[in-house]
Amino acid sequence: MAEDKRKVVIELRNVKRYFQVGSETVKALRGVSFKIYEGEFVTIQGTSGSGKSTLLNQLGCLDTPTEGEYILDGISVRSMSKNQRAHLRNRKIGFVFQNYNLLAKTTAVENVELPLMYNNKYNAKQRREAAVKALQAVGLGDRLEHKSNQMSGGQMQRVAIARALVNNPAVLLADEATGNLDTRTSFEMLVLFQELYKKGHTIIFVTHNPEIAEYSSRNINLRDGKIREDTINTNIKSAAEALAALPKPQDD
Amino acid sequence: MNLLNLFKVSITAVASNKMRSFLSMLGIIIGVAAVIIMMSIGQGSKESIRKELSTMGTNLLTIRPGADMRGGVRQDPSAMQTLKMADYQRIMQEKKYVTKVSPEVTSAGQVIYGNNNTNSTIYGESPEYLDIKQWVVEEGDCFTEEDVKKAAKVAVVGKTIVTELFGEGADAIGKTIRFKSIPLRIVGVLKSKGYNSWGMDQDNVIIAPYSTVMKRIAAQTFFSSIVCSAITEDLSDTAIEELTQILRENHKLKGDAADDFTIRSQAEMMATMSSTMDTVTLILVVAAAFSLLVAGIGIMNIMLVSVTERTKEIGLRMAVGATGAVISLQFLIESVLISVTGGLLGILVGCSASGFLVPAFGMPSSVPAWSIYVSFLVCVCIGILFGYIPAQKAARMDPIEAIRHE
Ligand SMILES: Nc1ncnc2c1ncn2[C@@H]1O[C@H](COP(=O)(O)OP(=O)(O)O)[C@@H](O)[C@H]1O
Ligand SMILES: [Mg+2]
Numbered sequence: 001m002a003e004d005k006r007k008v009v010i011e012l013r014n015v016k017r018y019f020q021v022g023s024e025t026v027k028a029l030r031g032v033s034f035k036i037y038e039g040e041f042v043t044i045q046g047t048s049g050s051g052k053s054t055l056l057n058q059l060g061c062l063d064t065p066t067e068g069e070y071i072l073d074g075i076s077v078r079s080m081s082k083n084q085r086a087h088l089r090n091r092k093i094g095f096v097f098q099n100y101n102l103l104a105k106t107t108a109v110e111n112v113e114l115p116l117m118y119n120n121k122y123n124a125k126q127r128r129e130a131a132v133k134a135l136q137a138v139g140l141g142d143r144l145e146h147k148s149n150q151m152s153g154g155q156m157q158r159v160a161i162a163r164a165l166v167n168n169p170a171v172l173l174a175d176e177a178t179g180n181l182d183t184r185t186s187f188e189m190l191v192l193f194q195e196l197y198k199k200g201h202t203i204i205f206v207t208h209n210p211e212i213a214e215y216s217s218r219n220i221n222l223r224d225g226k227i228r229e230d231t232i233n234t235n236i237k238s239a240a241e242a243l244a245a246l247p248k249p250q251d252d
Numbered sequence: 253m254n255l256l257n258l259f260k261v262s263i264t265a266v267a268s269n270k271m272r273s274f275l276s277m278l279g280i281i282i283g284v285a286a287v288i289i290m291m292s293i294g295q296g297s298k299e300s301i302r303k304e305l306s307t308m309g310t311n312l313l314t315i316r317p318g319a320d321m322r323g324g325v326r327q328d329p330s331a332m333q334t335l336k337m338a339d340y341q342r343i344m345q346e347k348k349y350v351t352k353v354s355p356e357v358t359s360a361g362q363v364i365y366g367n368n369n370t371n372s373t374i375y376g377e378s379p380e381y382l383d384i385k386q387w388v389v390e391e392g393d394c395f396t397e398e399d400v401k402k403a404a405k406v407a408v409v410g411k412t413i414v415t416e417l418f419g420e421g422a423d424a425i426g427k428t429i430r431f432k433s434i435p436l437r438i439v440g441v442l443k444s445k446g447y448n449s450w451g452m453d454q455d456n457v458i459i460a461p462y463s464t465v466m467k468r469i470a471a472q473t474f475f476s477s478i479v480c481s482a483i484t485e486d487l488s489d490t491a492i493e494e495l496t497q498i499l500r501e502n503h504k505l506k507g508d509a510a511d512d513f514t515i516r517s518q519a520e521m522m523a524t525m526s527s528t529m530d531t532v533t534l535i536l537v538v539a540a541a542f543s544l545l546v547a548g549i550g551i552m553n554i555m556l557v558s559v560t561e562r563t564k565e566i567g568l569r570m571a572v573g574a575t576g577a578v579i580s581l582q583f584l585i586e587s588v589l590i591s592v593t594g595g596l597l598g599i600l601v602g603c604s605a606s607g608f609l610v611p612a613f614g615m616p617s618s619v620p621a622w623s624i625y626v627s628f629l630v631c632v633c634i635g636i637l638f639g640y641i642p643a644q645k646a647a648r649m650d651p652i653e654a655i656r657h658e
Contacts, residue, residue, distance in 0.1 A: 063652060087575070090572060114568075
């Protein structure tokens with residue numbers, strides 16, 4: 001794809017990440033290279049321990065590679081200071097975690113506002129407006145003032161996705177975002193991710209579940225810290241259809 | 253993140269854990285209240301002593317035997333016998349800036365009337381003593397110079413002596429009491445002065461001619477002191493010079509030989525008393541301040557627990573863009589918020605206790621304004637000082653590990 005004209009959001013060049021555990025060196029990433037273009041929905045798939053989370057931490061600027069180069073939206077991350085990376089995360093990255101990570105006793109809209117609290121360009125009013133918009137985008141426009149402990153798992157994950165979208169990030173990073181949800185809710189979440197994909201968001205979705213790869217536009221398969229397969233999915237399944245085909249719950 | 257947002261976040265955190273926040277404030281509240289109460293008692297006592305001393309006559313001068321003792325050097329007992337009758341007579345002859353003079357001999361002991369007895373102090377004085385110390389004779393009269401010459405067995409007594417020996421309000425004039433088995437006829441009763449600020453009953457006194465006390469009771473040839481009054485307060489220093497010259501001549505002290513007596517003015521006494529009071533206050537305040545130190549450690553403890561408990565929250569905040577400095581500031585503001593809120597409550601408690609509770613116990617109190625400002629400032633410092641370590645702990649967290657923390 002060397003002649004590809006699309007914008008490159010993420011570029012990894014032979015990224016390695018080693019951990020020193022006692023006298024042993026754990027090679028979590030052994031040289032990973034790829035480019036991710038704007039508007040792609042990429043699943044990173046692999047068995048447990050294959051290096052998915054480590055890779056995602058690199059992509060999310062939470063960690064720096066032991067070796068290799070990482071360029072996010074044209075910016076080289078490798079030589080950045082901690083504070084610079086914090087700033088970069090605030091402006092370019094949206095995280096969705098497996099266990100939602102919402103602030104306790106805090107309303108949905110306040111949770112979504114959080115990243116903007118660390119951005120001086122937003123005043124209180126703009127922050128609220130952006131948060132409400134993000135919550136409407138994930139279908140929670142009517143749940144703004146619900147506290148995190150008054151919501152279901154699916155709703156909490158929607159709030160988390162709204163929080164990841166609120167700063168208009170260059171890339172949305174999800175680590176096992178459906179890992180804690182039941183099948184039905186997982187599909188609802190996939191429907192949402194596909195909608196976001198159709199709107200043009202760049203999404204990287206880490207999962208150990210090979211099935212999910214069928215719903216993304218591209219799948220990177222990891223094994224032992226190396227890319228085993230990197231395939232474009234030309235036949236993207238519709239999550240909405242899969243959801244409709246699921247056996248209806250009893251009370252529906 | 254701007255400061256206002258940080259304050260909001262910190263207030264929310266402190267408010268969402270009301271019980272814990274209050275408990276960690278409690279130490280500060282108690283500490284600050286204690287400091288303010290101690291300072292107010294110290295200040296109040298100083299003011300009331302000052303008032304008391306000034307009603308005793310601001311032109312009062314006291315001559316004591318022995319060199320200036322303020323250095324704390326112990327002196328030979330003979331050095332305490334330097335004030336003699338000749339000194340008194342010479343002062344009486346030559347005084348210009350001194351109006352009234354009374355030599356003083358005191359003795360403590362039991363005073364008896366019939367079956368009743370009480371412990372008291374007898375003051376041997378000249379009749380001028382009552383004017384110098386501003387005593388007023390309420391019933392009867394003071395003894396006279398004539399009584400002094402004859403070493404007459406007469407006395408003027410305070411109200412407490414009357415109450416103890418004859419019953420409250422009884423007529424004591426003309427009755428004969430015994431002090432250390434010497435019979436003394438009461439010729440006058442003094443108007444009550446009440447308790448002084450040291451809690452001493454000023455009415456528990458017997459005043460008799462100095463000659464009587466010297467010869468018949470104390471059996472000594474020297475005075476324990478000589479009290480005088482300068483013409484005016486402003487002339488106190490001149491009067492002291494005059495007295496010094498008279499006494500040095502009389503004691504045949506030549507050249508640079510040290511004085512074998514000490515003259516203190518009331519103004520000096522006031523300064524000494526208030527510096528003594530300052531020392532006492534300081535000790536009390538330091539003790540109270542230690543409780544603030546302990547309270548600060550309490551806050552640090554709570555903040556460390558809070559940081560550990562909120563590891564996940566810290567990780568999340570870092571993941572969405574909070575820098576270490578911002579996280580550190582958040583927790584620092586939180587601990588300052590706790591210490592300052594505690595401090596304000598402590599000031600409130602301390603001031604109301606000083607205003608209502610302390611006077612109810614009969615103690616003088618007056619809150620110095622600066623103690624409020626200082627308390628407030630100290631609380632801000634405690635918050636920063638003891639919040640620093642927990643804040644650093646939060647700031648140094650690794651977001652990846654923090655967010656995984658359960
Ligand atoms: N901080 C770390 N210290 C030491 N070893 C680590 C650390 N993080 C990950 N690893 C190791 O790196 C490998 C890949 O881990 P990870 O990226 O979490 O895999 P996955 O998310 O695919 O399950 C594992 O063997 C894991 O033990
Ligand atoms: Mg993982």
